[in-house]
Amino acid sequence: MSEPPVLRRHSHRRTCGILLGTTLLCTLSAGASSHAATGTDSFVRLSQTDLNLGSYRSGTGMPTENYWQQQVDYDLNARLDTHQQRLLASADIRYHNNSPDALPALYFFLDHNALKVDAKAVFRLFTAADEKSRKRAVARKTAQGFAIDTVTDGRRQALNWQVHDTLLKVPLPEPLSPGKTQYLHIQWQLPLIEKNAAGARSGYETLADGSRIYVIAQWFPRAAAYTDYAGWQLKPFLQQGEFSTEFGDYSARIEVPEDFVVAASGELQNPTQVLNGHQLELWRRKSTEPGWMIDGPQARQRRAANRNAHATDTRSWQFTGQQLRDFAFSASASFQWQIQYDQRGRRLQQFFPAEAAPLWEKFGLPAIAHSLDVFDSALMPLDTNTISVVNASGIGMEYPGLATIPIRPERSVSTRRQPAWEALTKYDFIGTVIHEVGHNYLPMRINTDEREWAWLDEGLVSFIEYRAEHSWEANFDVIYGEPRSIAAYTASADHQPIMTSADSLLLKIDNAYNKSASVMNVLRHLVLGPEVFDPALRSFAQAWIGKRPMPGDLFRALETSAGTDLSWFWRSWFYGQGSIDLSLHGIARDGKALSLQPWEQTAPPALALTSGDIQQFVVDRAPQLADSYTRTAQNFAPQIPVPLPAAEDSSVWYTLTIDNHGSAILPIPLELVTREGNRYHSLIPAETWGQSRNNRLTLELPLPRGQQLSRLCIDPLWLIPDTQRNNNCAELPTL
Secondary structure (H helix, E strand, O other): OEOOOOOOOOOOOOOOEEEOOEEEEEEOOOOOOHHHHHOOOOOOOOOOOOOOOOOOEOOOOOEOOOOOOOEEEEEEEEEEEOOOOEEEEEEEEEEEOOOOOOEEEEEEEOHHHHHOOOOHHHHHHHHHOOHHHHHHHHHHHHOOOOEEEEEEEOOOOEOOOEEEOOEEEEEEEEEEOOOOEEEEEEEEEEEOOEHHHHOOOOEEEEOOOOOEEEEEOOOOOEEEOEEOOOEEOOOOOOOOOOOOEOEEEEEEEEEEEOOOEEEEOOEEOOHHHHOOHHHHHHHHHOOOOOEEEEOHHHHHHHHHHHHOOOOOOEEEEEEEEEEEOOOOEEEEOOOEEEEEEOOOOOEEEEEEOHHHHHHHHHHHHHHHHHHHHHHHHHOOOOOOOEEEEEEOOOOEEEEOOEEEEOOOOOOOOOOOOOOOOOHHHHHHHHHHHHHHHHOOOOOOOOOOOOOOOOHHHHHHHHHHHHHHHHOOOOOOOOOOOOHHHHHHHHOOOOOOOOOOOHHHOOOHHHHHHHHHHHHHHHHHHHHHOHHHHHHHHHHHHHHOOOOOOOHHHHHHHHHHHHOOOOHHHHHHHHHOOOOEOEEEEEEEEOOEEEOOEEOOOOOOOOHHHOOOOOOOOHHHHOHHHOOOOOOOOOOOOOOOOOEOOOOOOOOEEEEEEEEEOOOOOOOEEEEEEEOOOOEEEEEEOHHHHHHOEOOEEEEEEEEOOOOOEEEEEEOOOOOOOEOOHHHOEEEOOOO
16 A cells, blocks of 8 residues: 655674674673663574464475465456445355364455444544544545345355454354365445545545546455464454455456446456457557557547446456455546556556546556566566556555556646646656555565554565665655664654554554665665575565465565574564664774764765665666656765775774664664775674673774774764764864
8 A cells, every 4th residue: 555655785693803804803891781781682583482483384484385374266246336336246255264273154354344433443533633534534424334135155045144343254054174165155235435535445536527436445255364373364444454365266247337447456358348449459469569448539438428328338347367365446437548568478557537647648657567677576577467557536555456546647738848747746656656566566466464564565565666766767756765764753752663563553654664664775785785685585575475474484584595693683673663873982092082073974865876776767768758857867886895904913993982872773884084095894793782781882993004094984875774863973183
């Protein structure tokens, strides 16, 4: 999911000694060690029990041979009634019990019930105490949620059922034994509401001329996850923690007014019945150039015709999908429809009304293609045939193969002097496309438990999104993932651990999106280095395709592939809620104390352009995607680190004392500049903090005889979310 933006080295496992060719001696200052004082040791190994990893999950982060998960298949039928604004639907369900447990009842999510006036989710609006939440509560006063008509078994024998807020419980006449399948048939009606006013992910938008765009999501009883680590996922849908569903094979028959176009999860199965000759030709041609299935004038005709259409003039669209975790669709007569194929043969589609056309026509399909390229490289090539993006008001939201993006340009046409869109609108649009398309990897193929851990999909997607956005153009306004951007949050009273349950997050965007993405960048660039981190993440992703990993699986997989214990990192940045503030406490040369004159460092470019070393941008390869807001790239080539020379008998020794005024720990990047013009870099391993006392670390640094230190700086590239940077750098007096 994408909420509206808020304005939008390798570490060797040794405590002391030679690091990157640098001689480094550690001494202890007086006082008790910080971890001894608190009774916790950051460097104690996290056990399988600590990580809640049971017998179906290995100590290497990979699924075990006896790993299991449920399979729930659906045959769906839906009729969209655009006169009474409701959905009439039924589902034939095959629930395959692959668990070792007998199940006396089955549970299904009825997430639309969260919009009802007596739902638990509504009271979250009341706790927000702001005008936006009050308006949403008022807009939901007519929401009725699911109206279940019948629940029967495979022989159409009636079954008992109960609704508890957003959960449907179906007790079974006999427990469903391991290895057996339960057949269910459910019929229901679902009244729809104006989605934007209610803050809902599903419903309809009414355009200025009365035309409507429908987004139909969370629209059928979706099987609640039953897992090896927690049993049934029975948390109510409070509209913050998202979805925990099972993989299954889907078929769907969707009946809509005749002039409507349908975008959906899965693959269209009856193109000859719903497409005309021109559209069929484009469909089958598989061109890598964009083509119009429905252009602007054709969309206007459909839009006008639909306003006069008779209620019985309908058409059915049929879709299927294998191993999907959900199914959603969008329908409207107002859609323009563009299509192209990428180099892997995947069909890229976008659906939007005339109100969105200028922005979408220019950037939409290229943004989808760029997203797939970056995520393919970072995780695994996405094995899917169709990716569709739809414009509808509200919030951006993701479903298998289908995403909704609310952003439209401010003006209907561009002029010589001004595009139809403002700069931030452009960046929000491209960034939201990247984010929502990225969700096709997590959680759509790697099936994370969003109701429990928001960060495990939102944070990882935002982390890779950071890379994709920065590589679009040099001045892209990136929202998530820069370590410096979370410093204020980590020092605030609302700061929480990343591992906080999704519904308990006070500031979900700051935590699950930005903090998670930023600390993953710290792990990639500062702790492990891309050359170690990148193959480790790909190994994890490929092992968990089509399965449901837990956070501990990710932690173990990264450690195993990287060959290093990261318990201290997970404690500090995922389980803990500490901050970090490093400062230069003092320095001496050959035992003589020297004065430190604070030196204000100019903010360096973004991490992606220094340590990330992004040098080529999408707009360089495709100049037609540049606009008046695009700026020419600067040369961000990072300096090659020169390590401190090895210690000699003749070395001059500097004794440096560093304080950490926070409770979280990280390696310490150091830059030392001499009066002779030499610039040295050193990386103090995180493990060195194990030898600190009272969060104070004393280091002995050798310089060649004849060289004099003139300036030193902690974290010169701002790879650390340091909460106070005015104590990081200092100049030394001339001796």
